[in-house]
Amino acid sequence: MQTILENNRRRIGDFEVVEFVDEDQVEALRRRLDIDVPLELQWTWEYGSEVEELRALYERGKRGQWNAEEDLDWSTPLPRDEWFTPQIGASLLSSVLTEMGADEKTCRDAAWDEFSHLISQLLHGEQAALQLCGQLVNCCPTMDQKWYAGSQVIDEVRHVEVFSKFLQRKMGVVVPIDPTLKVLLDKLLAAPTWQTKCLGMQTLFEGMAVGIMDIVQRANTNPLIKDIIHRVHQDEARHAAFGILTMRRLVKESDPETMIELEDFAFNILETLNANQQLDMLHRFGPKYGLDPQAVVQATHNWEQWSFVNSEPYMHTVMPNLMRLGLVTERTEDKYRERGMLVGEHLAPRSALPGV
Ligand SMILES: [Fe+2]
Numbered sequence: 400m401q402t403i404l405e406n407n408r409r410r411i412g413d414f415e416v417v418e419f420v421d422e423d424q425v426e427a428l429r430r431r432l433d434i435d436v437p438l439e440l441q442w443t444w445e446y447g448s449e450v451e452e453l454r455a456l457y458e459r460g461k462r463g464q465w466n467a468e469e470d471l472d473w474s475t476p477l478p479r480d481e482w483f484t485p486q487i488g489a490s491l492l493s494s495v496l497t498e499m500g501a502d503e504k505t506c507r508d509a510a511w512d513e514f515s516h517l518i519s520q521l522l523h524g525e526q527a528a529l530q531l532c533g534q535l536v537n538c539c540p541t542m543d544q545k546w547y548a549g550s551q552v553i554d555e556v557r558h559v560e561v562f563s564k565f566l567q568r569k570m571g572v573v574v575p576i577d578p579t580l581k582v583l584l585d586k587l588l589a590a591p592t593w594q595t596k597c598l599g600m601q602t603l604f605e606g607m608a609v610g611i612m613d614i615v616q617r618a619n620t621n622p623l624i625k626d627i628i629h630r631v632h633q634d635e636a637r638h639a640a641f642g643i644l645t646m647r648r649l650v651k652e653s654d655p656e657t658m659i660e661l662e663d664f665a666f667n668i669l670e671t672l673n674a675n676q677q678l679d680m681l682h683r684f685g686p687k688y689g690l691d692p693q694a695v696v697q698a699t700h701n702w703e704q705w706s707f708v709n710s711e712p713y714m715h716t717v718m719p720n721l722m723r724l725g726l727v728t729e730r731t732e733d734k735y736r737e738r739g740m741l742v743g744e745h746l747a748p749r750s751a752l753p754g755v
C-alpha cells in the first residue's frame with residue numbers, strides 16, 4: 400500500500416504531492432472491497448471499571464444519543480440556486496473561479512459539487528470508523544475500552560446514516576471515495592495492533608474530522624447542515640477524547656523506540672493527507688470548470704495566506720492532541736512546518752481537549 404502512495408508522488412513547484420492520474424488504478428482501488436485484517440481478539444474477566452474517565456465518557460455517550468431520522472428537520476430545503484456557504488474562502492473551486500472572473504452561477508455550481516464531494520468523503524470515513532470501531536471491541540484489552548468502543552459503534556452507524564441520507568435526499572449524489580483516502584483507510588483498518596488502530600482512527604482521523612466539521616459549521620448558513628454537523632461534531636469530540644485517554648495511558652508505558660514509531664506513524668498518515676492538496680477533488684471536478692488540477696495547486700501555493708489556510712484543520716485538534724501526547728517532537732516539528740501543516744511561533748494547543 401505504501402508503494403502505491405510512493406509511486407504516485409511528484410513535485411508541483413517545490414512541493415511534493417500525492418496525485419493519482421491513472422483512472423484504472425483509481426477504479427481498482429475502489430473495487431477492492433475485501434481487506435485482509437489481522438485481528439487478535441482479547442477476552443477479559445475484569446468486569447469492574449479500571450479507568451474512571453473512560454466510564455464517565457461512556458456515560459456521556461449514552462446520554463448524548465440522538466435519532467438521525469426523527470431529531471432533524473428533514474423538510475428543510477437546500478436550494479441549488481442559493482448560496483449556503485460564502486462564495487470566497489469556503490470552497491477552493493469557487494474561490495479560484497471567482498478570482499478568474501467566472502459568473503456567479505458557475506461559482507455556485509462548483510461550490511455545490513465541492514460540498515457534495517466533502518460530505519461524501521466524510522461519509523466514507525464514517526464507514527471506516529464504523530468498521531474499525533467494531534474491531535476495537537474485539538481487540539482492546541480492557542472492559543472499559545470494549546464498553547466505550549461498543550457504544551461508539553452505534554454513533555458511527557448513525558453518522559453513516561445521517562450523511563448518506565443527507566446526500567441522497569438533499570444533494571442527489573454520493574461521490575465515490577478519493578483514492579488517497581481509500582489507501583489510508585485500508586492501511587488503518589489493516590493495522591496490526593489495537594494501539595496503531597487507536598492512534599490512527601481515534602486520534603488522527605477523528606481529530607481531523609472534528610477540525611473539518613468545525614470549519615464547515617462556521618461557514619455554513621443552511622439550518623439542516625448546521626444541525627447535522629453540530630450533532631455529529633459533539634459525538635466526534637467524545638470519540639477523539641476516547642482516543643486521547645487511551646493513548647495517554649499507552650504513551651506513558653511506551654519505551655523511546657515505540658514513541659518514535661508512533662510519532663512517525665502519525666506524521667506519515669497526516670503528511671499523506673496533506674500531500675494530496677485536494678488533488679483528488681480537483682481531478683474529479685476541475686476539468687468540468689475548465690480548471691487544471693496542478694495549476695490550481697500551484698496557484699494556491701502562491702497565496703500569501705496559504706499556510707494559514709492549509710494548517711487550519713490540522714492545528715484545530717490533531718496537532719494539539721499529538722503535542723499533548725508527546726508525539727510531535729523537534730524530530731518532526733520542522734517537517735510539519737515545512738509542509739504548511741503547522742504555523743506560528745509556539746506549539747501551543749489552540750483548543751481545549753473535550754472531556755479530558
Ligand atoms: Fe463518526
Ligand SMILES: [Fe+2]
Nearest residue numbers: 528605635638
Ligand atoms: Fe467517530
